[in-house]
Amino acid sequence: MSKKFICDGMLGRLCKLLRICGIDTLYSNRGTAILVEARKEGRIILTMNTRLRGKEGVYFIENTSPQSQLESVITEYKLQRTIQLFSRCIECNDKLVPTPKVEVRDKVPYFTYKHFDDFAICPSCQRVYWKGSHYKKMVSEIGEILGKLSNTK
Ligand SMILES: [Zn+2]
Numbered sequence: 001m002s003k004k005f006i007c008d009g010m011l012g013r014l015c016k017l018l019r020i021c022g023i024d025t026l027y028s029n030r031g032t033a034i035l036v037e038a039r040k041e042g043r044i045i046l047t048m049n050t051r052l053r054g055k056e057g058v059y060f061i062e063n064t065s066p067q068s069q070l071e072s073v074i075t076e077y078k079l080q081r082t083i084q085l086f087s088r089c090i091e092c093n094d095k096l097v098p099t100p101k102v103e104v105r106d107k108v109p110y111f112t113y114k115h116f117d118d119f120a121i122c123p124s125c126q127r128v129y130w131k132g133s134h135y136k137k138m139v140s141e142i143g144e145i146l147g148k149l150s151n152t153k
Contacts, residue, residue: 006038008047013066020138022084071145089122096120
């Protein structure tokens with residue numbers, strides 16, 4: 001089974017980066033209640049909270065740069081091969097559903113409809129995703145990390 005995570009309140013950016021990579025990640029900003037939430041779903045806790053350091057099922061994050069945080073989590077849990085960009089909603093963590101172009105016609109700007117062919121929708125928030133400039137920006141943001149990791153496999 002693939003690994004699942006839950007980020008604490010200080011790791012919102014890391015949470016989004018993990019979702020961009022298609023990794024199942026929840027976000028919790030309710031302090032130590034994160035322990036209960038994590039146990040309920042068998043999630044690994046990613047935290048900067050020193051009070052949780054060393055506890056079972058907790059990965060303590062030392063680095064303050066989100067990119068470095070992502071790199072350390074991917075390395076620690078050997079996630080390189082599970083990464084699937086463009087497969088999970090950045091806001092809800094839900095799996096995106098590939099959707100025929102014609103069905104998003106009224107949901108995206110005309111320019112987007114005209115120039116892109118691959119669309120996916122989040123079943124929770126209905127947000128439409130496509131591999132446009134935003135996607136390219138996300139990919140370049142993490143591309144460097146992924147490139148570095150694939151060289152050291
Ligand atoms: Zn969503």
